[in-house]
Amino acid sequence: MALRLAEQQRAMMADILGNASGGDATDLASSIRLPQGADAETRLDIHRHGYPARIAEALEESFPAIATILGGESFNSLARDYIAGIRQEPLNLNSIGAGLPAFLTRSELTRSLPFLPDLAGLEWAIIECFHAERHPPFDMSVCSDWGLDEWSEAKIEFQPATCLLRSAWPIRELRDAREVERSEIDIDLVDRPDRVLIHRVEFDVVTESLDDADALIFESLAQGCRLGEVSLTLAEAGAEPARMGELFAHWTASGLVCDCRASAGPAPFPGDSNPG
Numbered sequence: 001m002a003l004r005l006a007e008q009q010r011a012m013m014a015d016i017l018g019n020a021s022g023g024d025a026t027d028l029a030s031s032i033r034l035p036q037g038a039d040a041e042t043r044l045d046i047h048r049h050g051y052p053a054r055i056a057e058a059l060e061e062s063f064p065a066i067a068t069i070l071g072g073e074s075f076n077s078l079a080r081d082y083i084a085g086i087r088q089e090p091l092n093l094n095s096i097g098a099g100l101p102a103f104l105t106r107s108e109l110t111r112s113l114p115f116l117p118d119l120a121g122l123e124w125a126i127i128e129c130f131h132a133e134r135h136p137p138f139d140m141s142v143c144s145d146w147g148l149d150e151w152s153e154a155k156i157e158f159q160p161a162t163c164l165l166r167s168a169w170p171i172r173e174l175r176d177a178r179e180v181e182r183s184e185i186d187i188d189l190v191d192r193p194d195r196v197l198i199h200r201v202e203f204d205v206v207t208e209s210l211d212d213a214d215a216l217i218f219e220s221l222a223q224g225c226r227l228g229e230v231s232l233t234l235a236e237a238g239a240e241p242a243r244m245g246e247l248f249a250h251w252t253a254s255g256l257v258c259d260c261r262a263s264a265g266p267a268p269f270p271g272d273s274n275p276g
Contacts, residue, residue, distance in 0.1 A: 152228030
């Protein structure tokens with residue numbers, strides 16, 4: 001019995017991904033229109049092997065450091081296990097790797113390589129940052145006549161997808177090893193936590209490792225704290241409040257900041273550069 005189009009599409013997807021559960025392969029094969037002399041199973045095999053292979057290639061492109069550290073055989077095995085559990089509809093190669101960081105937290109690979117989930121999270125955050133919308137950079141002339149009160153009340157808006165990842169492992173250095181021969185990778189993992197700021201400059205995604213004080217400044221500002229509040233927090237922690245001004249200048253020059261407002265009212269829509 002021939003399947004209807006929607007049924008055929010679902011059956012085809014299940015067959016390709018190896019998730020068929022009690023389906024009738026005969027019905028699927030009989031629903032395929034074949035040229036003279038062609039065999040349905042042969043044509044199905046092209047898709048059964050071809051599409052998972054393309055997913056594996058997409059994963060390798062998205063997670064080059066993971067692929068390098070694991071090596072070809074182990075990475076292909078990881079890809080097969082991940083593909084077998086995919087429940088994403090519709091399947092989109094651009095977003096197919098979104099679940100890999102979480103998947104790795106349940107993988108046996110983390111017994112010997114416990115940094116893998118965090119490293120995968122960094123690689124995926126880089127992809128999201130690259131494809132994120134970008135607002136016009138903040139124009140510093142807006143605040144050229146601000147006094148101490150305005151600066152104290154100011155809130156900063158960062159570009160979309162700008163984020164900071166904390167890890168117990170040196171994940172930025174591990175990612176930098178993606179172009180090193182696997183046998184030559186030698187990175188000290190002991191007591192080397194990392195705080196990685198991810199942002200885009202023009203068409204390049206930049207990763208920076210921050211110390212605890214700088215990470216605290218970014219996280220506080222990203223959560224909507226006013227500059228005056230962050231300065232007070234830094235002073236109470238024994239850090240130098242002037243560091244916030246240095247970072248603000250650096251982040252503004254790099255285009256990370258898309259808005260800064262000296263307003264006690266609700267936060268405006270990002271990108272609207274009129275002072276409130």
